[in-house]
Amino acid sequence: MPVPKSEFENRPPCDFYTPAELLENDQMYTVYEIARLLQGLEAEAEIEPETEDVLLDWAIPWIMTNANDLVVAEPRSDDEPGYYGVREDDTDDE
Known part of the structure:
Protein backbone atom coordinates (compact mmCIF):
# COMPACT_ATOMS: atom_id res chain seq x y z
CA MET A 1 0.00 0.00 0.00
CA PRO A 2 1.40 3.45 -0.85
CA VAL A 3 2.54 5.68 1.99
CA PRO A 4 2.84 9.48 2.12
CA LYS A 5 6.22 10.94 1.21
CA SER A 6 6.12 12.86 4.46
CA GLU A 7 6.79 9.61 6.33
CA PHE A 8 10.34 9.60 4.95
CA GLU A 9 12.88 12.09 6.24
CA ASN A 10 15.42 11.54 3.49
CA ARG A 11 14.40 11.15 -0.18
CA PRO A 12 17.50 11.46 -2.39
CA PRO A 13 17.24 11.19 -6.19
CA CYS A 14 17.19 7.70 -7.64
CA ASP A 15 20.64 7.75 -9.21
CA PHE A 16 22.39 4.67 -10.52
CA TYR A 17 25.94 4.15 -11.67
CA THR A 18 26.72 4.10 -15.36
CA PRO A 19 28.57 0.99 -16.54
CA ALA A 20 31.79 3.03 -16.89
CA GLU A 21 31.47 4.22 -13.28
CA LEU A 22 30.71 0.78 -11.87
CA LEU A 23 32.85 -1.66 -13.86
CA GLU A 24 36.54 -1.82 -14.70
CA ASN A 25 37.13 -1.57 -18.46
CA ASP A 26 39.34 -4.65 -18.65
CA GLN A 27 37.13 -6.96 -16.56
CA MET A 28 34.00 -9.03 -17.18
CA TYR A 29 31.42 -9.52 -14.40
CA THR A 30 28.57 -11.91 -13.65
CA VAL A 31 25.13 -10.53 -12.85
CA TYR A 32 25.79 -11.61 -9.24
CA GLU A 33 28.96 -9.52 -9.06
CA ILE A 34 27.21 -6.54 -10.64
CA ALA A 35 24.42 -6.87 -8.06
CA ARG A 36 26.96 -6.61 -5.24
CA LEU A 37 28.79 -3.67 -6.84
CA LEU A 38 25.53 -1.74 -7.25
CA GLN A 39 25.09 -1.97 -3.49
CA GLY A 40 28.61 -0.80 -2.72
CA LEU A 41 29.90 -4.26 -1.86
CA ALA A 73 30.29 -13.07 -23.07
CA GLU A 74 28.81 -16.53 -23.11
CA PRO A 75 29.52 -18.79 -20.14
CA ARG A 76 32.76 -20.73 -20.47
CA SER A 77 31.03 -23.87 -19.18
CA ASP A 78 27.48 -25.12 -18.51
CA ASP A 79 27.76 -24.46 -14.77
CA GLU A 80 28.90 -20.84 -15.13
CA PRO A 81 26.82 -17.67 -15.68
CA GLY A 82 27.37 -15.23 -18.54
CA TYR A 83 29.61 -12.21 -18.15
CA TYR A 84 29.12 -8.50 -18.81
CA GLY A 85 31.64 -5.74 -19.32
CA VAL A 86 31.90 -2.13 -20.40
CA ARG A 87 31.66 -1.55 -24.15
CA GLU A 88 34.81 0.43 -24.72
CA ASP A 89 34.24 1.39 -28.35
CA ASP A 90 33.17 -0.05 -31.67
CA THR A 91 36.11 -2.51 -31.63
CA ASP A 92 34.31 -4.80 -29.18
CA ASP A 93 32.85 -7.85 -30.92
CA GLU A 94 29.33 -7.53 -32.21
Whole structure:
Protein backbone atom coordinates (compact mmCIF):
# COMPACT_ATOMS: atom_id res chain seq x y z
CA MET A 1 0.00 0.00 0.00
CA PRO A 2 1.40 3.45 -0.85
CA VAL A 3 2.54 5.68 1.99
CA PRO A 4 2.84 9.48 2.12
CA LYS A 5 6.22 10.94 1.21
CA SER A 6 6.12 12.86 4.46
CA GLU A 7 6.79 9.61 6.33
CA PHE A 8 10.34 9.60 4.95
CA GLU A 9 12.88 12.09 6.24
CA ASN A 10 15.42 11.54 3.49
CA ARG A 11 14.40 11.15 -0.18
CA PRO A 12 17.50 11.46 -2.39
CA PRO A 13 17.24 11.19 -6.19
CA CYS A 14 17.19 7.70 -7.64
CA ASP A 15 20.64 7.75 -9.21
CA PHE A 16 22.39 4.67 -10.52
CA TYR A 17 25.94 4.15 -11.67
CA THR A 18 26.72 4.10 -15.36
CA PRO A 19 28.57 0.99 -16.54
CA ALA A 20 31.79 3.03 -16.89
CA GLU A 21 31.47 4.22 -13.28
CA LEU A 22 30.71 0.78 -11.87
CA LEU A 23 32.85 -1.66 -13.86
CA GLU A 24 36.54 -1.82 -14.70
CA ASN A 25 37.13 -1.57 -18.46
CA ASP A 26 39.34 -4.65 -18.65
CA GLN A 27 37.13 -6.96 -16.56
CA MET A 28 34.00 -9.03 -17.18
CA TYR A 29 31.42 -9.52 -14.40
CA THR A 30 28.57 -11.91 -13.65
CA VAL A 31 25.13 -10.53 -12.85
CA TYR A 32 25.79 -11.61 -9.24
CA GLU A 33 28.96 -9.52 -9.06
CA ILE A 34 27.21 -6.54 -10.64
CA ALA A 35 24.42 -6.87 -8.06
CA ARG A 36 26.96 -6.61 -5.24
CA LEU A 37 28.79 -3.67 -6.84
CA LEU A 38 25.53 -1.74 -7.25
CA GLN A 39 25.09 -1.97 -3.49
CA GLY A 40 28.61 -0.80 -2.72
CA LEU A 41 29.90 -4.26 -1.86
CA GLU A 42 32.98 -5.99 -3.21
CA ALA A 43 32.24 -8.16 -6.23
CA GLU A 44 33.33 -11.27 -4.31
CA ALA A 45 31.49 -10.42 -1.07
CA GLU A 46 29.82 -13.37 0.65
CA ILE A 47 26.11 -12.69 1.12
CA GLU A 48 23.08 -14.74 2.12
CA PRO A 49 21.12 -16.31 -0.76
CA GLU A 50 18.00 -14.35 0.23
CA THR A 51 19.96 -11.09 0.08
CA GLU A 52 21.43 -12.06 -3.27
CA ASP A 53 17.91 -12.62 -4.64
CA VAL A 54 16.92 -9.09 -3.63
CA LEU A 55 20.09 -7.59 -5.13
CA LEU A 56 19.40 -9.40 -8.41
CA ASP A 57 16.07 -7.56 -8.54
CA TRP A 58 18.14 -4.36 -8.95
CA ALA A 59 20.90 -5.74 -11.14
CA ILE A 60 18.86 -7.34 -13.91
CA PRO A 61 16.94 -4.16 -14.85
CA TRP A 62 20.20 -2.17 -14.58
CA ILE A 63 21.84 -4.50 -17.12
CA MET A 64 18.85 -4.25 -19.44
CA THR A 65 18.71 -0.45 -19.16
CA ASN A 66 22.43 -0.14 -19.86
CA ALA A 67 22.62 -2.83 -22.56
CA ASN A 68 23.90 -0.38 -25.19
CA ASP A 69 26.95 0.36 -23.03
CA LEU A 70 27.75 -3.28 -22.24
CA VAL A 71 29.24 -6.29 -23.98
CA VAL A 72 28.30 -9.83 -23.08
CA ALA A 73 30.29 -13.07 -23.07
CA GLU A 74 28.81 -16.53 -23.11
CA PRO A 75 29.52 -18.79 -20.14
CA ARG A 76 32.76 -20.73 -20.47
CA SER A 77 31.03 -23.87 -19.18
CA ASP A 78 27.48 -25.12 -18.51
CA ASP A 79 27.76 -24.46 -14.77
CA GLU A 80 28.90 -20.84 -15.13
CA PRO A 81 26.82 -17.67 -15.68
CA GLY A 82 27.37 -15.23 -18.54
CA TYR A 83 29.61 -12.21 -18.15
CA TYR A 84 29.12 -8.50 -18.81
CA GLY A 85 31.64 -5.74 -19.32
CA VAL A 86 31.90 -2.13 -20.40
CA ARG A 87 31.66 -1.55 -24.15
CA GLU A 88 34.81 0.43 -24.72
CA ASP A 89 34.24 1.39 -28.35
CA ASP A 90 33.17 -0.05 -31.67
CA THR A 91 36.11 -2.51 -31.63
CA ASP A 92 34.31 -4.80 -29.18
CA ASP A 93 32.85 -7.85 -30.92
CA GLU A 94 29.33 -7.53 -32.21
